[in-house]
Amino acid sequence: xxxxxxxxxxxxxxxxxxxxxxxxxxxxxxxxxxxxxxxxxxxxxxxxxxxxxxxxxxxxxxxxxxxxxxxxxxxxxxxxxxxxxxxxxxxxxxxxxxxxxxxxxxxxxxxxxxxxxxxxxxxxxxxxxxxxxxxxxxxxxxxxxxxxxxxxxxxxxxxxxxxxxxxxxxxxxxxxxxxxxxxxxxxxxxxxxxxxxxxxxxxxxxxxxxxxxxxxxxxxxxxxxxxxxxxxxxxxxxxxxxxxxxxxxxxxxxxxxxxxxxxxxxxxxxxxxxxxxxxxxxxxxxxxxxxxxxxxxxxxxxxxxxxxxxxxxxxxxxxxxxxxxxxxxxxxxxxxxxxxxxxxxxxxxxxxxxxxxxxxxxxxxxxxxxxxxxxxxxxxxxxxxxxxxxxxxxxxxxxxxxxxxxxxxxxxxxxxxxxxxxxxxxxxxxxxxxxxxxxxxxxxxxxxxxxxxxxxxxxxxxxxxxxxxxxxxxxxxxxxxxxxxxxxxxxxxxxxxxxxxxxxxxxxxxxxxxxxxxxxxxxxxxxxxxxxxxxxxxxxxxxxxxxxxxxxxxxxxxxxxxxxx
Amino acid sequence: xxxxxxxxxxxxxxxxxxxxxxxxxxxxxxxxxxxxxxxxxxxxxxxxxxxxxxxxxxxxxxxxxxxxxxxxxxxxxxxxxxxxxxxxxxxxxxxxxxxxxxxxxxxxxxxxxxxxxxxxxxxxxxxxxxxxxxxxxxxxxxxxxxxxxxxxxxxxxxxxxxxxxxxxxxxxxxxxxxxxxxxxxxxxxxxxxxxxxxxxxxxxxxxxxxxxxxxxxxxxxxxxxxxxxxxxxxxxxxxxxxxxxxxxxxxxxxxxxxxxxxxxxxxxxxxxxxxxxxxxxxxxxxxxxxxxxxxxxxxxxxxxxxxx
Numbered sequence: 001x002x003x004x005x006x007x008x009x010x011x012x013x014x015x016x017x018x019x020x021x022x023x024x025x026x027x028x029x030x031x032x033x034x035x036x037x038x039x040x041x042x043x044x045x046x047x048x049x050x051x052x053x054x055x056x057x058x059x060x061x062x063x064x065x066x067x068x069x070x071x072x073x074x075x076x077x078x079x080x081x082x083x084x085x086x087x088x089x090x091x092x093x094x095x096x097x098x099x100x101x102x103x104x105x106x107x108x109x110x111x112x113x114x115x116x117x118x119x120x121x122x123x124x125x126x127x128x129x130x131x132x133x134x135x136x137x138x139x140x141x142x143x144x145x146x147x148x149x150x151x152x153x154x155x156x157x158x159x160x161x162x163x164x165x166x167x168x169x170x171x172x173x174x175x176x177x178x179x180x181x182x183x184x185x186x187x188x189x190x191x192x193x194x195x196x197x198x199x200x201x202x203x204x205x206x207x208x209x210x211x212x213x214x215x216x217x218x219x220x221x222x223x224x225x226x227x228x229x230x231x232x233x234x235x236x237x238x239x240x241x242x243x244x245x246x247x248x249x250x251x252x253x254x255x256x257x258x259x260x261x262x263x264x265x266x267x268x269x270x271x272x273x274x275x276x277x278x279x280x281x282x283x284x285x286x287x288x289x290x291x292x293x294x295x296x297x298x299x300x301x302x303x304x305x306x307x308x309x310x311x312x313x314x315x316x317x318x319x320x321x322x323x324x325x326x327x328x329x330x331x332x333x334x335x336x337x338x339x340x341x342x343x344x345x346x347x348x349x350x351x352x353x354x355x356x357x358x359x360x361x362x363x364x365x366x367x368x369x370x371x372x373x374x375x376x377x378x379x380x381x382x383x384x385x386x387x388x389x390x391x392x393x394x395x396x397x398x399x400x401x402x403x404x405x406x407x408x409x410x411x412x413x414x415x416x417x418x419x420x421x422x423x424x425x426x427x428x429x430x431x432x433x434x435x436x437x438x439x440x441x442x443x444x445x446x447x448x449x450x451x452x453x454x455x456x457x458x459x460x461x462x463x464x465x466x467x468x469x470x471x472x473x474x475x476x477x478x479x480x481x482x483x484x485x486x487x488x489x490x491x492x493x494x495x496x497x498x499x500x501x502x503x504x505x506x507x508x509x510x511x512x513x514x515x516x517x518x519x520x521x522x523x524x525x526x527x528x529x530x531x532x533x534x535x536x537x538x539x540x541x542x543x544x545x546x547x548x549x550x551x552x553x554x555x556x557x558x559x560x561x562x563x564x565x
Numbered sequence: 566x567x568x569x570x571x572x573x574x575x576x577x578x579x580x581x582x583x584x585x586x587x588x589x590x591x592x593x594x595x596x597x598x599x600x601x602x603x604x605x606x607x608x609x610x611x612x613x614x615x616x617x618x619x620x621x622x623x624x625x626x627x628x629x630x631x632x633x634x635x636x637x638x639x640x641x642x643x644x645x646x647x648x649x650x651x652x653x654x655x656x657x658x659x660x661x662x663x664x665x666x667x668x669x670x671x672x673x674x675x676x677x678x679x680x681x682x683x684x685x686x687x688x689x690x691x692x693x694x695x696x697x698x699x700x701x702x703x704x705x706x707x708x709x710x711x712x713x714x715x716x717x718x719x720x721x722x723x724x725x726x727x728x729x730x731x732x733x734x735x736x737x738x739x740x741x742x743x744x745x746x747x748x749x750x751x752x753x754x755x756x757x758x759x760x761x762x763x764x765x766x767x768x769x770x771x772x773x774x775x776x777x778x779x780x781x782x783x784x785x786x787x788x789x790x791x792x793x794x795x796x797x798x799x800x801x802x803x804x805x806x807x808x809x810x811x812x813x814x815x816x817x818x819x820x821x822x823x824x825x826x827x828x829x830x831x832x833x834x835x836x837x838x839x840x841x842x843x844x845x846x847x848x849x850x851x852x853x854x855x856x857x858x859x860x861x862x863x864x865x866x867x868x869x870x871x872x873x
Contacts, residue, residue, distance in 0.1 A: 299760060301802065302803070319586060320582060320586050321579065321582045321583040321586050324578075324579055324582050325579065328579070394579075395579075397576075398576045398579045398580075399576075400576075401573075401575065401576030402576050402577075404573065405573040405574055405576065405577075423580075424579075424580055427579075427580035427583040427584055428579060428580065428582075428583040429583075430583065430584075430587045431583050431584075431586035431587035431590060434587055434590050434591070435586075435590055438590070438594055448586070448590075449586050449589035449590045449593055450586070450589075452593065453589075453590065453593035453594065454593075455593065455596075455662065456593070458624070458626040459624055459626075459662075459664070489731075491731065492732070515731060516728075516729060516730045516731055516734070517729040517730075517737075518726065518727060518728055518729045518730070518737075527626075527629070529760050530732070530760065530798075531732060532756050532760040532761075532762070533732065533735075533736070533756035533760070533797070533798065533799075534731065534732055535629075535762075536646070536736070536737075536754040536755070536756050536762045537729040537730065537734070537736065537737045537754075538729065539642060539645070539646070539754055539762070540642075540727060540729065540736070540737035540739060540753050540754050541727045541728075541729035541737045544637050545632050545637060545640055545641070545642055545645050546632045546633055546635070546636045546637050546640065547629055547632060547633045548633070549633065550629045550630050550633050552630070554593065554594055554597070555596075555597050555598055555627075555630075555661075556626060557626065557627070557629040557630060560629045560633075
């Protein structure tokens with residue numbers, strides 16, 4: 001009984017900082033902004049040490065083509081809308097919509113070419129992706145603060161950013177961080193539009209359109225919003241129907257109308273031949289080629305994909321303490337939902353349901369045996385902001401538990417309470433921070449301590465890398481050992497990525513990239529299970545099985561470098 | 566048990582998990598094999614290894630580092646891309662992290678030496694087979710003759726440059742090879758279905774009714790002919806290609822026929838040759854398939870003292 005009293009006293013002692021924030025203010029904007037700025041600064045500071053992934057090379061190329069169109073638009077606006085001009089510039093990489101590549105292009109034009117903010121063109125290309133990571137940090141904070149507490153918002157934002165593989169993807173001029181940010185922003189704006197106001201509904205529609213324009217994952221969002229809106233506003237809908245009226249939820253109408261309009265308006269490629277080009281876009285993703293991916297020592301190259309892939313990869317790559325907090329927060333929300341309580345306040349929005357739908361919709365496709373798994377964790381990065389939000393809620397509960405437990409013994413001073421909270425925060429953030437910082441620049445090969453770290457991942461037969469992004473890490477050896485003007489077999493490096501590596505002095509500019517070991521004096525191999533054949537080809541062609549050097553991370557081979565005897 | 570006490574302090578599990586995770590991370594990051602450990606292990610093996618010994622690294626993923634530090638003198642292509650372990654009487658297992666080479670699990674431990682973070686274990690093969698003659702050693706101008714069965718024309722032994730490609734190209738086409746119309750025969754290393762390396766006679770069948778006819782000259786026979794065959798992984802992993810038929814004959818008498826079907830990987834075969842035990846013969850192998858496209862077939866065989 002005494003303990004129950006203590007718990008009640010503890011609960012009643014919670015400060016406004018511990019509760020959901022109905023109206024975010026300037027301080028919240030500053031806090032969210034600070035989290036975003038710190039993260040983007042960290043990304044910028046580490047960008048130079050990360051080589052270029054295959055897909056980045058393709059997007060650099062596409063962005064430069066699109067930049068030429070933007071120049072035409074500025075100098076000869078009428079000509080820019082002619083089909084021949086559009087086709088000449090927007091045909092490149094037209095299997096993906098335009099938003100991120102347009103941002104890469106504009107960033108390159110402004111921050112590298114015009115204002116010289118970034119000396120490396122690649123950093124300018126990558127900057128929008130990094131900014132998207134910042135957007136995600138900020139949105140997660142705001143969402144968390146509104147849902148649970150400012151503390152939960154801060155912790156959710158930090159736990160989101162401190163995931164090693166996510167940190168890797170956040171550097172890239174690719175779409176995966178972009179869609180993760182837009183996904184949570186879209187869910188947030190949709191949720192905020194639940195008040196029935198037309199302004200917020202229109203904003204939700206615009207954000208949905210931008211999300212569609214970011215990556216095709218966005219087409220799954222209606223599976224989140226439609227059932228949610230029907231549950232929340234189903235009664236009103238039925239009532240209207242009985243009265244002979246169909247009154248659709250305003251935000252759904254906005255999503256269904258404004259969203260596609262924005263999608264169409266921002267993608268010049270589909271302005272002409274709209275239906276066939278959309279058909280081609282849909283078909284590309286519905287019938288996407290399977291690439292190779294190692295999982296538990298087996299190379300998967302086609303259906304059926306292993307159903308354990310997603311859960312194992314989540315456990316092996318997301319810091320364990322984050323997952324524990326997520327589980328605590330998730331169970332709490334489940335219990336609250338089960339009791340018909342919001343846990344924090346009356347919730348006519350069924351927010352927990354929305355969050356659950358937004359979370360599971362990201363994961364659902366990846367447990368289907370027909371979905372290719374070649375991109376690893378990047379395919380469900382969209383789930384991580386939601387996962388982090390539940391983790392933030394979990395942290396709130398831990399703090400509340402600590403307050404309640406300690407209140408039984410002594411009364412908190414203000415300073416003591418702050419110290420306790422900071423101590424708890426450090427105890428859960430230190431591990432993820434250390435893992436994330438240490439993983440760089442081998443983020444895709446990094447696994448959490450629970451599975452033994454990088455070496456443990458290799459023991460388990462988990463993929464060490466893809467996209468050939470570790471070529472730059474071979475430069476330490478190439479710098480001092482490759483003969484002048486040597487022909488270098490660049491293996492999985494895309495030609496555009498190789499060109500940029502040389503243009504920016506990340507690898508020696510006198511080296512000549514070649515596409516086969518037979519042409520090469522020096523050859524690199526990016527270690528992936530299905531790439532073993534390239535290793536063996538070099539053995540026979542070079543007449544040696546001994547690499548001159550092996551690039552490692554925590555003792556695990558990432559790149560082998562051979563020199564022709 | 567005071568459950569209320571446990572419940573009250575249950576929150577403490579979370580910071581505990583956080584601290585354990587951080588500690589484990591620090592330990593894992595600092596558990597490294599130093600250059601000196603590798604050098605010490607190399608010197609240990611170099612001074613003891615005999616030509617007939619096997620040298621392996623465990624876990625499998627550390628193999629590139631093992632090859633880098635041990636070099637071609639110790640880690641020969643024949644050891645790395647061996648057909649199997651049966652003919653090696655002794656093995657040096659060079660391991661880190663307490664891992665074991667799964668291929669050698671049944672072998673008897675003779676000696677174990679710890680050299681820093683590297684452990685070298687000397688293992689004895691409980692039942693080594695005696696190799697009499699290895700067909701791979703016959704792949705040269707004097708050792709064999711090659712022809713297509715449709716034209717009968719001899720394929721020419723050629724020394725040119727090897728052809729190695731990027732992912733999907735298939736095994737390196739070796740510099741020294743018999744060149745036939747539309748195909749070739751030479752020794753290469755193929756990545757088989759499980760992506761392990763296998764050194765073998767790379768002999769893509771021409772397809773249709775035509776076969777490759779390989780006449781191995783002056784082969785020392787034992788009681789059995791034992792071999793393995795496979796296709797390059799990307800040629801057989803989809804399991805849609807036509808089977809490849811391999812037959813052996815001596816003096817007009819068929820020793821046996823084996824079929825390689827897609828999706829079966831590096832498979833073993835064994836034929837009874839006790840009739841020719843102790844003799845030197847011309848051993849003929851014929852390789853055929855109804856398809857010629859991407860039948861990137863490779864086989865190895867050797868005669869063995871022991872029978873089936």
